Amino acid sequence: MTRVLFVCPQNADRSQVAQAFYERRGGDARSAGTAPAAELLPVVVDALAELGFDVSGRTPRALSGAELEWADLVVTMGCADACPVIPGTAYLEWQVADPAGLCLEEARELCSAIEQRVAALPL
Secondary structure, eight states, X not given: OOEEEEEESSSSSHHHHHHHHHHHTTOEEEEEESSOOSSOOHHHHHHHXXXXXXXXXXXXXXXXXXXXXXXXEEEESSOGGGSOOOTTXXXXXXXXXXXXXXXHHHXXXXXXXXXXXXXXXXX
16 A cells, blocks of 8 residues: 655645545545644635545644655645655655635635545555
8 A cells, every 4th residue: 555645835734635535545644744834724624524524633743754754655735845855755746726815615626626636646
């Protein structure tokens, strides 16, 4: 099974969404941020709740060397330049808009776009 680490700057939105969808597929996933926020974006929590995910108890986490070493695949979203590279680990950079300031409808669209990308990843 492929272990996937999803990374975005604050680990408050995109990486959390991707982790939720990958886990729903039955995959082994974690998420982290290069500069973690204090909490998840409320609009992202709401959009995921509509899809049956409860991420309200999650807290953004800092990216660590241990997380990078754990992963077989690292997917970055908006922070590839701040993410150290571990030899032998595969990396993907997804161009996904920062959801800060999005309304609920836009957050739904973002979740859908991330879900489609996650569906293409190996388990």
